[in-house]
Amino acid sequence: MESVVSATVNVEVVLSAVVNLLAAVIGGIVVAALGIRTWRMQVRAKVRHDVALQVRRALCSFRRAIAHVRFRMKADWEFVERPGRDAERLDSGEEHQRKLHYRDEVYVYQSRFKVLQDAAAELDDAELEAEAVLGPEIINLLKPVRRLSVHLHSKVRHYLHDLSTGHGSDEKTEAVIFDRSEEDKPDKFSKDLQAKIDAVENYTRPYIQMKGKSSI
Secondary structure, three states: OHHHHHHHHHHHHHHHHHHHHHHHHHHHHHHHHHHHHHHHHHHHHHHHHHHHHHHHHHHHHHHHHHHHHHOOOOOHHHOOOOOOHHHHOOOOOHHHHHHHHHHHHHHHHHHHHHHHHHHHHHHHHHHHHHHHHOOOHHHHHHHHHHHHHHHHHHHHHHHHHHHHHOOOOOHHHHHHHOOOOEOOEOOHHHHHHHHHHHHHHHHHHHHHHHHHHHOO
16 A cells, blocks of 8 residues: 555656656747747847948938038139149130139039939948838938939039030029028028938937837
């Protein structure tokens, strides 16, 4: 009788140990699964954060490049090294001076638009990454930003054409190509550009903030 009781107790002990072991294994699997899920969420959040930040940085470069193009003053160093300029300066005739000024302006804007082209290429790369990671909505948000850049380029070409023919530029053209912003009071073009950039930044902001939240 005692042997039967002893055997029963041993079986219960073994079963209890097996149950505890299974519980520990299952608990470990659950914890591991939750850990993997959390890790994947953190990785996903980091990728989205980095891509959104890349878009923000590209927009900053793009905005500065447009401001560089629209800066009304032209410094001497922007055109004094233009090839052939020293020889052209020898003629002091009024018509020749007008042509000299035109060629200087063309040279300056070519250099300034090169900076804008580089910034646009940077924005293109950021857009490609954002489309793949965040979705196609970023494309529609960036289109209005680019349209303003195209509009600026068109107005500069119009201004240079008028300059080459000896005609003065019109008010609407100058309102686009020259930054007339005052302290704490941006001009219309600057306002339009900032509004379109704000729309993109509002879209990317949650992804930039998401990284910090996911790591808590």
